[in-house]
Amino acid sequence: MQTVYILWLRQLKRFSRKRASMIGALGQPIIFLVAFGFGLSPIFAKAGAGNYIQFIAPGIIAMTALFTSIFTGVEIIWDKQFGFLKETFVAPISRWQIMLGKTLGGATVAIIQGILVFLITLFVGFRPESLAMLPVALLFLILIALLCSAVGTTIAAPLDDMQSFPLIINFVIQPLFYLSGAIFPLAGLPWFLDIITRLNPLSYGIDGLRGALTGVSHFSYLTNFSVLVGVTLLVLAIGTRIFSKIEI
Amino acid sequence: MTVNIIEVKNLTRKFGELVAVNDISFTVPAGEVFAFLGPNGADKTTTIKMLTTLLKPTAGEIFLNQHNVEENPNETRRSFGIVFQDPSLDNELTAYENMQMHAVLYGLSKSLYTARITELLELVGLSDRRDNFVKTFSGGMKRRLEIARGLLHHPKVLFLDEPTIGLDPQTRNHIWNYIKDLNEKENVTVFFTTHHMEEVERYARIIAIIDHGKIIAQGTVQSICAQAGVERLEDAFIKLTGHEVRAEKSNFSKSTLRAFR
Numbered sequence: 001m002q003t004v005y006i007l008w009l010r011q012l013k014r015f016s017r018k019r020a021s022m023i024g025a026l027g028q029p030i031i032f033l034v035a036f037g038f039g040l041s042p043i044f045a046k047a048g049a050g051n052y053i054q055f056i057a058p059g060i061i062a063m064t065a066l067f068t069s070i071f072t073g074v075e076i077i078w079d080k081q082f083g084f085l086k087e088t089f090v091a092p093i094s095r096w097q098i099m100l101g102k103t104l105g106g107a108t109v110a111i112i113q114g115i116l117v118f119l120i121t122l123f124v125g126f127r128p129e130s131l132a133m134l135p136v137a138l139l140f141l142i143l144i145a146l147l148c149s150a151v152g153t154t155i156a157a158p159l160d161d162m163q164s165f166p167l168i169i170n171f172v173i174q175p176l177f178y179l180s181g182a183i184f185p186l187a188g189l190p191w192f193l194d195i196i197t198r199l200n201p202l203s204y205g206i207d208g209l210r211g212a213l214t215g216v217s218h219f220s221y222l223t224n225f226s227v228l229v230g231v232t233l234l235v236l237a238i239g240t241r242i243f244s245k246i247e248i
Numbered sequence: 249m250t251v252n253i254i255e256v257k258n259l260t261r262k263f264g265e266l267v268a269v270n271d272i273s274f275t276v277p278a279g280e281v282f283a284f285l286g287p288n289g290a291d292k293t294t295t296i297k298m299l300t301t302l303l304k305p306t307a308g309e310i311f312l313n314q315h316n317v318e319e320n321p322n323e324t325r326r327s328f329g330i331v332f333q334d335p336s337l338d339n340e341l342t343a344y345e346n347m348q349m350h351a352v353l354y355g356l357s358k359s360l361y362t363a364r365i366t367e368l369l370e371l372v373g374l375s376d377r378r379d380n381f382v383k384t385f386s387g388g389m390k391r392r393l394e395i396a397r398g399l400l401h402h403p404k405v406l407f408l409d410e411p412t413i414g415l416d417p418q419t420r421n422h423i424w425n426y427i428k429d430l431n432e433k434e435n436v437t438v439f440f441t442t443h444h445m446e447e448v449e450r451y452a453r454i455i456a457i458i459d460h461g462k463i464i465a466q467g468t469v470q471s472i473c474a475q476a477g478v479e480r481l482e483d484a485f486i487k488l489t490g491h492e493v494r495a496e497k498s499n500f501s502k503s504t505l506r507a508f509r
Contacts, residue, residue, distance in 0.1 A: 006352040014340045083336035090300055090330055091353035092322040247303050 011105025057126040058210035059182030072106030073152020095243040106149035129215035137212035144205035154239035253278040259308035270461035283452035329398030333409040339383035354401040368396040388419035408440035445482040
């Protein structure tokens, strides 16, 4: 446990020392809130679907968690290039401990950023439905962060350099985000998009978060919770397997 | 009777069709300073990676401090410290934090490691920089910190893969005096690679020369010079491994592996 703790602590220290990237990571959510939130709000209202800021805010909180966790997970490529990963690989610890420490560290950073963005959404007019449901919202934020962090670490584990980074952004992060119901409602979609969103684990995270924050959800809490936990455990297992095969 | 702290038996490593390390055997008696020499691309680092559990052998056996390296990786890992050829510190952490990270990864208790870290930083002359970020350190300081870190858990064997590469004579001298001291006082076995033959003559008692994945000579400096019929180790080295300049193969194993996939 000490081992996982020190690896987690390392991630937090690195994060807290990089103020610029902390603030930089808030830029994108703010742009989304302004552009989508205010820009699409009149059309959304005309369509009779209610307040779009109210709808999109949970999606943007989840987006922040998604980007931050995957970026932190991908830091493992730097660890490889700067040699630090070798130091952890010759230490008398199991590879799953390294995987877990990294995942928890990345997730914690993402949760902090997610909470910051939640506070920003309050400024632009977002209002949570009920204060009593905030702990449930936090639970879903934690689950989203854990899932994305595990995905980021797993994807980055076999990579040797940052050249694949655009691939990760365009073929992992973007589809996970845009095809998740973050920016549009899941009800009444064309059949192929319906299938895709159902296959995207992040859909369940965003739906759970939105349900807890706004009282409106597409799936049940139980479905959302089980899918997130199940997929996260699966990804962790795959990641550990990849980790144990890395030779550097 | 001296015990062999490292025993390598018929060790082979292939990358696809390419045989990088070809059936090598050697032993290192406990308490020795052992130099592992070879031209660029002779797979010294590949061998060290196998000795230190980073790479699995294709065939053969390695015993380090009586532990079978493949079967008991964690026992093996506790028995050695290593300074890699390339830096392996976290630049965003301080010197102390890098040391602390290592201590916790090796399961040392806080009361034990705080004293030990202070003592080791003192020894490598970095006490006054303990709370500075590693990214502000010079190459020589990073090396010294890595050596201190490698010693934190009282290893029986210290691996040094080209520890003095890119360092000025002053720093080289300082580091070697320290390593020698350590070898004599704490009886730590030192396993190192280098291209400075005069460093070998000065500090190593026994050596092995590897080329094209095969051990082509082993023994004391004197016996190898005698075998080659020359006075200096540098001449013996060139005589044994040839005059041809080798291609430096960076990240050799990985790119080769990819080529064969």
